[in-house]
Amino acid sequence: MPQVSGRYEGLGVGFAPYLQPPGEGVMRWTVGEPGFDTPNEVIETAIQGLKDGKTKYTRGAGSLELCNAVSDYIKEKHKINCPAEDIVITPGAKQGLLYSFLITTMPGDEVILLAPSWASYEPMLKFIGAIPIHVPVNKDTFHPDLDAIRNSINEKTKMILINSPCNPTGAVFTPSEIQEIVDIAKEYDLWIVSDEIYARLVWVDYPHVSPASLPGGAERTIVVNGWSKSWAMTGMRLGFLAGPTNAMKAAAKSQANSASHVPTFLMDAAKVALKCDNEVQKFNNEYLKRKDIMVKGLSKIPGLRIVEPEGAFYLFIDVTGTGMTDVEFANGALDAGVQLIPASLITGGSGFIRVSYACSEEVIIEGLERLKKWLLE
Ligand SMILES: Cc1ncc(COP(=O)(O)O)c(C=O)c1O
Structure with missing residues (x-):
């Protein structure tokens, strides 16, 4: 056998x-x-999509209407400037993460994770041959230890993976912590993959800040986000990536060689959700x-x-x-x-x-x- x-x-x-x-x-x-x-409006739109025959192959990165809507949404909510052409709609944030890992690393390259981090990152990185390097966060606050991040960088390091608001700790990194992470990435010419799936779930009096919205951040950050958490759409498997053109061209290739695209009839439903x-x-x-x-x-x-x-x-x-x-x-x-x-x-x-x-x-x-x-x- x-x-x-x-x-x-x-x-x-x-x-x-x-x-x-x-x-x-x-x-x-x-x-x-x-x-x-x-949300009911999302369900109704998905059903209508099926009735309207939106059951055929379509644009791999997602419909232009949906990509435009995501571009407007991340600009309005998170101050991220990213044109529709640099957005890729993925089957859940998880698949978007996998593409991001493929885009930013080759087998043997190191990725800095802030430990403890979401349980799926490590196996996903190992799956593609990248090496996770766990840098502990401060145990009392769960906020990043910036010196420790700096000290763990070497010539094999290619990317820093952050997730704020964080699963599992519930930490929301401060705007200055995010800026410092951008500064470190800039200094060592690293990618940042920013998993922002919980971006709308913030309970502190400072906002969620995306590294992609900060000086020096946009050209090195791949933003990963999706519809699962804030719109209660886990089973619809809808996520998106936003990032610099070179990375998003690679994301589109990753998708073309794997999932092709997300279900056609869900694209309008995802667009409707962004307004809910x-x-x-x-x-x-x-x-x-x-x-x-x-x-x-x-x-x-x-x-x-x-x-x-x-x-x-x-x-x-x-x-x-x-x-x-x-x-x-x-x-x-x-x-x-x-x-x-x-x-x-x-x-x-x-x-x-x-x-x-x-x-x-x-x-x-x-x-x-x-x-x-x-x-x-
Ligand atoms: C930190 C984090 N990233 C990504 C995901 C995956 O989200 P999706 O359902 O969009 O694949 C989850 C789901 O639990 C998560 O907690």
Whole structure:
């Protein structure tokens, strides 16, 4: 029997083992998926697209109408100047990330990740032969350690990968931190891949700032974003890349040689979503409420060190004060009826658990009761 190539040997799949549906009645605090319905207007437009026969091949980088809409959107919301010709619509942000990694590295090149980082980055980089170099963030604030970034750069370094607002820590990097990262990238002539999938989920009083909007940033930054999180469209698999012309030509080639394009009938729906500001605001108000309930409830449990999340919909909690490892804590929580993720699965996450407050308020409240019963009674 033929063997699959060695490329898959030991290749991880992120948090996937902990994202499986748990037993009946378990409160699921694991999945980074909005607990809301996709805006109705988006659904109706997708259905209309099917009825109108938008079921055929089309422009690989996405319809020009959609690329124009994305160009306007990132200019208005994130001060990024990028023409429609330099936008590529991808099957989810994840595939966009893969293209970005292919564009910025050759096998053996090093990529700086700020640890702990999203569980999928490391296996995705290894998949294409790039070498992830984990640079720890400040453990008390989860903000980047700029000296450490500088010190980890060598002649093999090709790219710095950032994700602000951050999954799993909830940190939102300050405008000056982003500027410093741009300055470092400029000094060493590095690419920046900026995963901005949580850009609209910011709970602090300073804005999300894209490196692509800063002096010296635009020509070296590939912005990765998508519709999954802020518009509750995870299953539609819609994302986009914005970047300098040379990188976006390569992104279009990556897509031409793999996915071809995203489903034709979803392109108008994606365009409509970009105008659904009321829904985004409504979801955000809910997340804020849920965050506060979770932070307040968990703060009552001794031994948990909680850093107030600044964005996204995750809490990254140090459980070492309970005397348990993160895996022991996660197993105990599961026995108590709450599913959460032990972060020792990722580099820099040992001793922490990640919980998502994207689930419903009822699931949060019931989960808190169960954890309190387990740990306080
Ligand atoms: C940091 C980060 N980037 C990218 C993605 C993938 O998003 P998409 O559903 O658009 O592929 C996720 C999803 O959890 C994420 O947390």
